[in-house]
Amino acid sequence: MIFHFVKRDFISHRLPWAILILFTIFSLMFFSYNHLIYLGLLYAYLLFAMTPMTEMTGAKWRSQHVMSRSYLLALPVERKTLFWFTQFRALIFFMPLIIFCYILPTFLPEAHRIYINFVPKNFPIGIYHVLVLVMVVWLLNCMMSLPLGFEKVWTYPTQQKRLRAYIVMIGVFLFELFLIILSCSETYLYASHPFFPLIVTSAVAFLRFYLTRRSWLTSL
């Protein structure tokens, strides 16, 4: 069943996929000498991964020509399963970013010294690969749970309650981001404990995943 969704996603997004592939080929053919292009590709892949999120979770309110959440939830599919499908579908759109982050240190080991701090010196590459995946899981779930959270906040009756909820939501997100950056910071923490960033990021990603799952199951 998952491939039924994936196939549909691919058909609906074949043009963005084609543009992304052409953009990658064009960039690497003509601008590979300039390391700035890798930063450009990184942003392009990130943007690409973020675009189909509304379609994945479905629109809560009437929004003509966008897949609606009511339709998805009314399908004869277990809602927990549907949540896993949504995670997997979203992960597919992150694949260019994941692959890019995986292969860049191999083909461009000097990248970290120039513009992009992909892999700090002497960082175990195995941990780095797992860390990239865990960060993607965290980011993916942030992208799902924040809009779901905002949807809920919009229904709060007073401006004071809404404002407080916005501050809490954004504050939690920024705190998570801060923890991840701090744990990965070369200067401070990881140097003598290469597992430290992995442990912190995994804990944050797990928490975010749990919150997203809970929001999803009570999303209407």
Place this chain on the structure above:
Amino acid sequence: MGVNIDIQHLGYRVPHGKQVLTDMNLRIASGDFVAVLGANGAGKTTLLDLILGFRKPSQGFLKVENEKPYQDNWQSRQKTAYLSEKVDIPGDWSVDDFLKFNEYFYTHYNHDIEAGYLKLFRVKRTDRLGNMSAGEIRRVQIVAALSVEPNLIVVDEITAVLDIVGRRHFMSLLKRLNQETKCTIVLATNILEDLATNVSHVMLLRDGVVTTYEPMTTFLGGSEQAVFSQKVADLLEEDQ
């Protein structure tokens, strides 16, 4: 056969929000065709959301065939048709794309029925949803939803966007399905036209409270069917 819907002391409060439904007690028997009527914000859509398990009751319970829908008894949705103005489909899909996507999930999907409904509602498989009007998209949804041979049909105010002929076809079709398959139908609407001749029960909601729930014959009390709209309007106005 249809399904029984039992509602006991049902209440629903929006999280951090207002009480939408209060102490609702009723039973929709298998084979009933119920029209849910009420002013805007009376709780019609919330009731349907509870029937479909989109929301969890705050008080009491609602059971469809002795199961609580919010507990996600997803197999029962194989035989549930949900038609709502809230349901939208990506505009870049064709009718054929949507029908194929949709039928995949239903093991009892009937292609012969689908072909018949496509003809009845004048829907072309090749048309693109992005180029269709709201009413035309609803017709596509009707075809998709009713081709699963449902035993429960939940309709949330889609008749308003259908044209006169489309609405008449839709209401006649619901009545025929109700009579032939004995399916249960819950229809929330503000369009009273054609209701008196088609539905078996009338439910009036006022601020989340059921003020009237009775068979159509009792509701009309021997009056002509033509007075139905007037009577509903009078009762709703009286409530306000």
